[in-house]
Amino acid sequence: MEAWEAAYGTGRAQAARTREAFAYCRRVLVAAEGLEFYLASALLPARKRPFTWALYGFARYTDEIVDTTRYTRQHRAARFEAWTGAVDDALRSGDSSHPVLHALMRTLERWDIPVCHVREYLASQEMDLRVTEYATYADLRVFIERASLSFGRQMLPVLEPLDRVLAGRGGDAMSEAMQLTNIVRDVREDCGLGRVYLPQEDLSAFGVSHRDLSGTRVTPQMRAVVRKQVGRARELLVVAELQEAALPPSSRPAVRAVHSIYRGLLGKVEMRDFDVFTSRVRLGAVRKAAIGSSALAERFAGRFAGRRTAAVAAAA
Incomplete structure (x- = not known):
């Protein structure tokens, strides 16, 4: 049993869901060319690593919505608005069906991280949609x-x-x-x-x-x-x-x-x-x-x- 599983005392199904959510964030991190950060996170104790994946995975997932060249600025703004709504819902309820947000909520809870920092990061991405210089x-x-x-x-x-x-x-x-x-x-x-x-x-x-x-x-x-x-x-x-x-x-x-x-x-x-x-x-x-x-x-x-x-x- 992983340290974070023992800390939560969750049931088997919930622990499996959380484990997969952290693994999903790790995949997001590596896919977004975050290999250097992933290698650095591997130097942390095992009990800390999944939480770093969750934080970086959330940042990269959000960043990809704003920075992708596959969509127009209007489409990116609409996707970001929907994502911001999902984040707000997760922060209010403490959970989400989305793996990135589920892992993020468990991380904020475990380490008592102020949600204002999450909202500040979202504000920076909103700036990227409207500020060009x-x-x-x-x-x-x-x-x-x-x-x-x-x-x-x-x-x-x-x-x-x-x-x-x-x-x-x-x-x-x-x-x-x-x-x-x-x-x-x-x-x-x-x-x-x-x-x-x-x-x-x-x-x-x-x-x-x-x-x-x-x-x-x-x-x-x-x-x-x-x-x-x-x-x-x-x-x-x-x-x-x-x-x-x-x-x-x-x-x-x-x-x-x-x-x-x-x-x-x-x-x-x-x-x-x-x-x-x-x-x-x-x-x-x-x-x-x-x-x-x-x-x-x-x-x-x-x-x-x-x-x-x-x-x-x-x-x-």
């Missing part, structure tokens, strides 16, 4: 807080922080750094959806137009705009390292792996002289394996040290 970085931060910081704040209780204030500050910085990195990686894809997340004040300062971003020629000015965002993300990553010390040993390898992944992505952008326009920046399989192996070794070393400490205490 941001005048200043301060304006962009409103979106980032709703989209990325709200997700990080949902994750925080699952990580069981030793110091919630310090972990929260570091987690917010990491969430913002991740969002900025993804904005940089997806410039061309977002242009295809009619969105420009790079602040207009930065584009104007370097003399870059929307037409430049969707063109085929990469100019020094375009590279300079990207360099500015990478610099912001690098500064945020320094603050994010505060989070590691505020987490228990069981959560540190997974968080450290995410930090390493995003530092690696920013490094790839820098190695390409800030050209994110000709192809999407990705980490290679070898680099991912190295990050995963390092974090896995840290996790097992921590478990061994914990058992040794317990054994010494018992023998004393």
